[in-house]
Amino acid sequence: MNPQVSDNPYLTGKVLLFDKPLNWTSFQLVNKVRWLIRQHYGIKKIKVGHAGTLDPLATGLLIICTGKETKNISTYQAQEKEYTGTITLGATTPSYDLETEIDQTFPTDHLTEDLLRKITEQFTGEIQQKPPIYSAIKKDGKRLYELARAGETTEISARTVTVTDFDLTRIELPKVDFRMGCSKGTYIRSIAHDYGAALNNGGHLSALRRTKIGDYDVADAVGIEEFEAALMKG
Numbered sequence: 001m002n003p004q005v006s007d008n009p010y011l012t013g014k015v016l017l018f019d020k021p022l023n024w025t026s027f028q029l030v031n032k033v034r035w036l037i038r039q040h041y042g043i044k045k046i047k048v049g050h051a052g053t054l055d056p057l058a059t060g061l062l063i064i065c066t067g068k069e070t071k072n073i074s075t076y077q078a079q080e081k082e083y084t085g086t087i088t089l090g091a092t093t094p095s096y097d098l099e100t101e102i103d104q105t106f107p108t109d110h111l112t113e114d115l116l117r118k119i120t121e122q123f124t125g126e127i128q129q130k131p132p133i134y135s136a137i138k139k140d141g142k143r144l145y146e147l148a149r150a151g152e153t154t155e156i157s158a159r160t161v162t163v164t165d166f167d168l169t170r171i172e173l174p175k176v177d178f179r180m181g182c183s184k185g186t187y188i189r190s191i192a193h194d195y196g197a198a199l200n201n202g203g204h205l206s207a208l209r210r211t212k213i214g215d216y217d218v219a220d221a222v223g224i225e226e227f228e229a230a231l232m233k234g
Helices: 026-041 067-077 113-123 144-149 188-198 224-233
Strands: 014-020 048-050 058-066 081-089 125-129 159-172 175-182 203-213
Touching: 014 026, 014 067, 014 224, 026 048, 026 058, 026 224, 048 067, 058 067, 081 188, 113 159, 113 188, 125 188, 175 188, 188 203
Parallel strands: 058 203
Antiparallel strands: 014 058, 048 058, 081 175, 081 203, 125 159, 159 175
């Protein structure tokens, strides 16, 4: 017999830390968590939401709130994020990542470690950036990625974001690994693209992992299979 609804801690409200798998959307993970809770407790409805989207090609920390805790989602969204990842120089893509094919290539022989590290300084502090055209931002009621996939061009306004740290952790051209701390709303894909342009080269994001949101760390997160197993055990 399923536990009684009155014993359901997820309705009272929980903050769950997940390590989002590669190729899953944030909404897919939310839907899976909601379905598992509903099935286990035999309930029809429960509020479940995430505190900050991760792209399908990114992995790492996704905060999911349930029940009454969903009222606090905006608080978690506002906290500083930390990411690790890889920028591949010498090539650009329309989506600024691996979602689309390479459209331009550039030689990288002239790039030096000193130059690569110096240019990171242009991307720390308050910076202006334009979100990628392949993003979930809405314009005139449509997602930008819907317009982009339909071949439509649209003007995107720049926005101010804050990058607290941009450290290169490994340089093995054409790939550069990094660690970055940044504010809500920062598009790491845009930084990868703009970083390549600032080098008079090209760049796109080839790997991304979110490691922290505020004081929450991906080291404390669980996978969806681990969550399901724990739920079944009660």
